[in-house]
Amino acid sequence: GSSDDSAKGGDGGSGDKIVLGFSQVGAESGWRTANTESIKASADAAGITLKFANANGKQEQQIADIRSFITQGVDVIAFSPVVTSGWDAVLKEAKDADIPVVLTDRAVDSQDTSLYKSFIGSDFKLEGKKAGEWLLKQYEGKNEPVNIVELQGTTGSAPALDRQSGFQEAIKANPNLKIVKSQTGDFKRADGKTVMEAFLQSEKDIDVLYAHNDDMGLGAIEAIKAAGKKPGTDIKIITVDAVKDGMTALAAGEINFIVECSPLLGDQLMQTVKKVKAGESVEQRIVTEETTFTQEQAKEALPTRKY
Amino acid sequence: MSIVKKRLFWPSLILVVMLGINVFTSNQFLTIQDGHLFGTLIDILRGSAPLVLVSVGMTLVIATGGIDLSVGAVMAISGAVACLLIQDLGNQNSVASVLLIIGIAIAVALVLGLWNGTLVAVVGIQPIIATLILMVAGRGLAQLVTDGQIINVQSGPYSTLASGFFLSLPVAFLIAVAAVVLTILLTRRTALGLLLESVGGSPTASRLAGISARRITVMVYVVAGGFAGLAGLIYSADIKSADSISAGNLIELDAILAVVIGGTALIGGRFSIIGTVLGAVIIQTLRITVVALDIPDKANLLFKAVVVVALCLSQSPEFRAKVFGRFKRRPAVEKVAA
C-alpha cells in the first residue's frame, strides 16, 4: 500500500494545492483497487492533495464521507456512488458550500444535473452491448441454436444490471442465441467457479459463457477444465474488464473476447478537477476510452498492460 | 444424544430432498471420469469443505459460549500468506516447499486464533467484539499482504489441495473428513468434549470444579483459527489465487447457521459436530440447488429464506408439537402410562 506523505496532517483547504476529497465505493475487487491506485498516483503526479475515504459499499457511509469533506472544506469532491439514486440532498449541501462535485465510474440519477460538474466513467450498457455484438458476429449466418450461460455480477449492482441488459439487447438480433442459465457469481472468482460447476452439471450443452467480469470468468475456467472441457474451444468465453489476469487467459486462448472496462481514470479525473477548480467548463459526461480485445490483440497488449 | 438425533431428522430430510432435486436436474449426479468420481454430488462435497472446516471450528467456539466472527478474515490471511510465499518460489511445483508454506500459513492462522482466545479468555472481552476486531483489521492485513491485488499461483501441489483427487475422492473432501474425524476423536475420545460442554454450560461452576476454563477457551479459538486457516488454503487453492477481498466474506454467518442447524445452541453447552457438518453440507447444497433449479437471481434470497424458515421450524419441538400434535399427543401419553 502506498500512502503519500504530502497529504498528512489534514491541511484541508490551506495552501495553493488543490485538495480533492474522493470517496470510493469500497474495495470489493481487484478492479476497484486498481481504480483507487490510479486515482492516488494521478493525484500525486498532478500535485493535488487527496483525501481518500472508503465507503465499504454502504451508501449511508458514503453520504457521511461526503459530508465530512464538506466540513473539512475541500476544494473539489469526487466520488464513485454506491448506487445511482439518493444523492440529491448531499449534493445540494456540497453545492451550497460551493464545492464542485465530479462523479467517477458510476452515474447518479439526479434530475438536477447542475448538482455535479461531470461524470467520468465507463458505459456499462455499452460494454454489454459490445460483448453481445461480438457474439452476434461469431454466429452470423449459422443456424444451430447457441446456448449461453451468464455469470452475473452482484445482484442489483449497476454494472450487473447494465451489462445484462446491454448484452440482451444486442443478441436479440439472432433468435438462435439463447441465454439458458443466468446466475449471480457476485463478481468473485470462487463463486464464478461454483456456479459454473453447477451450470455444467445441469446443462448438457453450453456453447458460450458470458461473465460480467474477468474474475468470475477465470473461476469458471477452472470449473470447465475440471469438467474435462477446454475453455475457449469447447465453450466460448466472453468477459468484461480486461484485468491483467484476464488478458493473460485471453492471450492463452482460454478466453475468447474481453470488453475493456478501464479502472485507470485517475488522469482524466485530475485534469477535470483542475479545470473545475479553475472555473473552466467541463463536459457533463466523459466516457473513459475503452476498447475490446480479441485473443490476438491481447497477445500484443499484454506486455504493456499496467494492471 | 437421542435428542440431537431427533433434531437432525428434519434437516437430514431437507438435505435428502435437495439432493433428490439435484439428481433430476443434474445430468451427471455421480459418475466416473478420468478414474475418479465426478458429478454434482462430488462438487457439493468438495465445495462444502471450507465451510465444513470453518463450521467445525465454530462449533467448538460456540460450545464454550463464544462466537468467532473473524474466521473469514483468517481465511483471507492464510490464503494470502500462502500464495505470496508460493509466488516467490523458484519452483512452484516443489511439494516440500509447498507443504512448508502450508504449514506456515496454518501457523499464522493459529496465532490469530491465539490472539482471539487471549482477548476473550484473558482480557475478558465479549467474544463477539473481541473477534470483531480481527474481523475488521484482519481483512486489512490480508490486503496488505497481497497489496490489494489477486495473487495468482501456478502450483500443482497447491491446487491439489482443492481440486486434486486421492483414492478417486476429492482431496478437499478428504481433508474435511479428516478434520471432522480428528475433531470428533479429540472431543469424544478424550475428555475434551465434556470439559468444553461444561465450560459452555456454566463457566462459574466449571471453574469451581477445577476446570481451567481459560485454557480451554483459548484453545478453542486457536483450533477455530487453524481450521479457518485451512479453509482459506482450500479456498485459495481452488481458484489458484489469493483473493484477500472476497475470501471468506460473510462465511461466519453461514458457519453459525450451520452450527445452529446442527442442533448446537448458541448459548453454549451441548454440541454436535456431525450436526454441524450436516448443516454445512445443507448450506452448500442449497447454493447448488438454487442454480440447478434456475431460480432467478432476484428470488435467490427468498428461496434461501424459505428453506431456512423450514429448517428452523422443523428444528423446534414446540412447532412440531403444535402442528403435528393433534395426532401425536395421544400415543405419547399412553406410552408413558405403560
Place this chain on the structure above:
Amino acid sequence: MGEQSPVLEMTGIRKVFPGVVALDGVDFRMFPGEVHALMGENGAGKSTLIKTLTGVYEIDGGEITLGGKPVRISGPLQAQQAGISTVYQEVNLCTNLSIAENIFIGREPRRFGKIQWGRMRRRAAELLARLDLDLDVSAPLSTYSLAIQQMVAIARAIDVDARVLILDEPTSSLDTAEVEQLFRVMRRLKESGVAILFVSHFLDQIYEISDRLTILRNGQLISEHRVEELSQVQLVEKMIGKELAALEDVEDKAQSNRERAAGAKPLLEAEGLGRTGAIAPYNLTIHEGEVVGLAGLLGSGRTELARLLFGADKADQGEVRVDGKKVSLRDPQAAMKHRIAFSSENRRTEGIIGDLSVRENIILALQASRGWARPIPRKKQDEIVDKYIKALQIRPADPERPVRNLSGGNQQKVLLARWLITEPRLLIIDEPTRGIDVGAKAEIQKLVAELSTGGMAVLFVSAELEEVLRLSHKIAVLRDRRLVEELENSADVDADRIMQTIASGASS
C-alpha cells in the same frame, strides 16, 4: 376449621415427564388460615406438585379448584392473579436487578405509568425490616449471599395479597434467627386467613409451624394428617415407606470420632489469610481426620472463609501451609492439586451443570484433575457413578438423565458425589445438606463421620447449628466476617453457648 371449605383443592393430579411419572393421581387440599406442610423424600414430587399448581407445568390429568371454582392456571402470572403467591425451591430471582426491584417487579408502584422508584425503595426497606433485615435495597441482588436472596424471595411473596402462599423449602439456607422471623410472619398471615403451603426437610420446623401435613412418596399421595396425630418417627416412616432404623446412631459415631482425631498431624494451616472486603485475616488449622464446623449468622463470612481455602476467591493477604509447606492457592485447580475439594452452597449457579447428565456431573471434578487427555474409561465411570448413585440414593437412578431434571435434593447429592470420588484430603462442604431429606441427611452425616475416621479432614459449613455440633470436632465461630473464636467441641458446648459467642462477639 373442620366445617370450613377448602380454599384450594387438587384432585387426581397427574404429571408425567419423559421416563418418570412425577405425580400419579395426587389429591391435595388446603384450608384458609392453616399452614399445610407437604412432606416427602427428595424426588417425591413436592416441587412438581407446586409447579403444576402455579401453571409452570401443564398437568396431564386431574383438576384444580380454587375457592370452590374449577380453574385452569396457565402460568405463574395467572397463578399470581388468582391469588397464589409462591417462593420456589431454587431461588428464582433476577440477580442483575436490585433488591427493591426483585421484590416489586411486575407490581411496581406507579404513577401515570411511571415507576416511583423512591416509593418502591422505601416500601422494600420497610418490608425487609419486618423480616429483620437491613439491606441496601438498591444494590444488585447478586452482591448478596444465597440466604439473603432467599429472604428477598420470601419478602416478595408475602407482600402480595394472596389467598394461598406457597413456600418451597424457604428455610433450607436460613439460620435459626431468620427462621424465627419467617415463622412470625407466617403466623401473622395465617391469622389473617391465608393458607400457607410449607415444604421443609426440617422436622422440627414442621412441627413448630404446621397445622396439617400431606405426605407424598414416589409421586403418590400417602396420607393427610393433622400434625398432632403423627409422631416424628411415624412421619418419617410414612415418608420413606419403611421402618426407621439407622438415623440415630450418627451421633455416637461422631462422638467416638472425636477422641481419635486428637493425635493427628495438621493438614492445612491458614495464617493471617484474608481478603479485603470479604473476610478479615484469620488463622485456622485443620488436622487430618478432623471435622471443623463453621458457625455464624447470615453473612457472617463462613462462605467467604471457605472459598479462600479452595482458591475460589484469591486471598490478598496471609499464607496457607499444607503439610507444613507453604502453598499458593490461587485458583481451584491449585487447591485440587493439594487434594482439597469444595462443594459450593449455591448449587444452581456454582454447582451443577444443568445440561450435562448425572454421570458427567459426577465425574467432572475427577476428570478435570486428570486433565483432558486422560479420559476416565467409560466402564470405570459407570462403576463409580453407579456406586455413588446407590450410596447416596440418587433418584431417579438413571445416570444419563440431565441433572437439571433432578429434584433439588438429588442435585445436591450429585454434587457431593462429584467431590467424594476425587478422594480429597480436605473436603470443604458449604451447606451440603441443603434441601436434603431426613433419610439422606442422616446418610450424609454418617458418611462425613466415616470419612473423617478414615483420615479425611472436613470443613463443614451449615446453617443448622445442631448438625454442626453433632459432627464437628472443632467449631470456628464467625461474626461480622471475622473469625472470633474457635471452640473445641465438648459436652459443655451447645447451641446456646455458640449463640452467646456470636452475640457477644468476644471469646470467653
Place this chain on the structure above:
Amino acid sequence: MTTMQTSPVVKGDGPQLNKRHRSFRPNTKHVPILATLGLLVAMYVSGLANYPRFDNPMVVVNLFRDNAVLLVVAVGMTFVILTGGIDLSVGAVISLTTVLTATLLKADWPPLVVLPAVLVLGALIGAGQGAVIHYFKVEPFIATLAGLFLARGLALFINEDSIPIRNDMWRELSDFRIPLADGVSTKPIAIVALLTLLIAAVVLAWTRFGRNVYAIGGNADSALLMGLPVGRTKIAVYTLSGFCAALGGVLFSINSTSGWAGQGNGIELDAIAACVIGGVLLTGGSGFVWGTLLGVLVTGLIRTLINFQGDLNVAWSQIIVGVLLFSFIVMQRLVTRKAR
C-alpha cells in the same frame, strides 16, 4: 485437639465491612459508561490536536446526523440484547422499508399513508420473529437470520435497482434544516433519532415494560416464575426492534431520498457492536441506551478520524479501525476493572 488457638487476628483496621461496601455499589454499573464517555472525549480531543478543521462544530453535529439511522436501529437492538436475544434482521428491514417506501411513493400513494404503513410492516416483521422465537423456541439468531433473508429477499424481489424518491414531502423533509447556531445546522432525522433515544431511555428506566426487559435478560426462567409476562415482553421487544429498523429505513429514505435493496447491509453488526462497546452485555440484563449512544458515537468518531486523516489506503484504514477498536475496548476494560 491440643492446638486451641484463640482466634485471630485483625491486622490494621481489618476488612471493609458491609456499610462501606454498600455505598460503592450503586455506582459500579455506571462505571463502564463513564469510562466510555471519558475515552470518547479523549478521542475527540486527540482529533482536535491533530486536524485543523476538527474544531468545526459540524463535526459533532454531523456525528449525530450521519449516525441517526444506526442510532435508531441500535436503540431497538439494545432492547433485544437486554433480553438476551439478538436481531440480525434490522438491516434487511431497513432495505425492505426503503424499497417499499420508494415504490409506493412512486406509485403515488399519499405519503401519510406510506409512512405508517411501512412502520407497521416493520413492527409486524419484528412481531413475527418474536412470536417464532417465543412460541417455537427457535434461537433468536436463526429466527432473525431467516427474517433477514426474507426481508432482503422481498426487497430484491420488489426491485433490484435503486429507486429515487421524488415525493415532495420526502424532499422537503430531506432538505429541511434546523439551525442550531451560526453556520451550524442539523436535519430532522437527527432530532428523530435523539427523540427515539430519549423515549427508549425513559421506557427502560421508568416503565414496567422496561424493567421486565431487564428481568428477562437477567434470568428468563426466574422472570417467568416471578409471574412476569415473558412471552409478551419478548415479542414486544422484537416488535420494537422491527419498528426501530423500519423507522431507521424511513430516516434513510429521507436522508437519501431513495430506496435500495442493498441499503443497511451489515448495519446489524454495527448496531450490535455499538451496543457492546457501550457496555451492554450480550448475555442480557445489563446495560443502558446511553451506553449504546456512546457506542454509536465511538464508531462514528473512529470513522470521522479516519476520514480526516484521509491518506490511508483501504487496507490501512481497516487495520486502524481494528486497532482503535481494540485499544478502546481494552482501555475500557482496564478502567472498569480498576474501578471495581
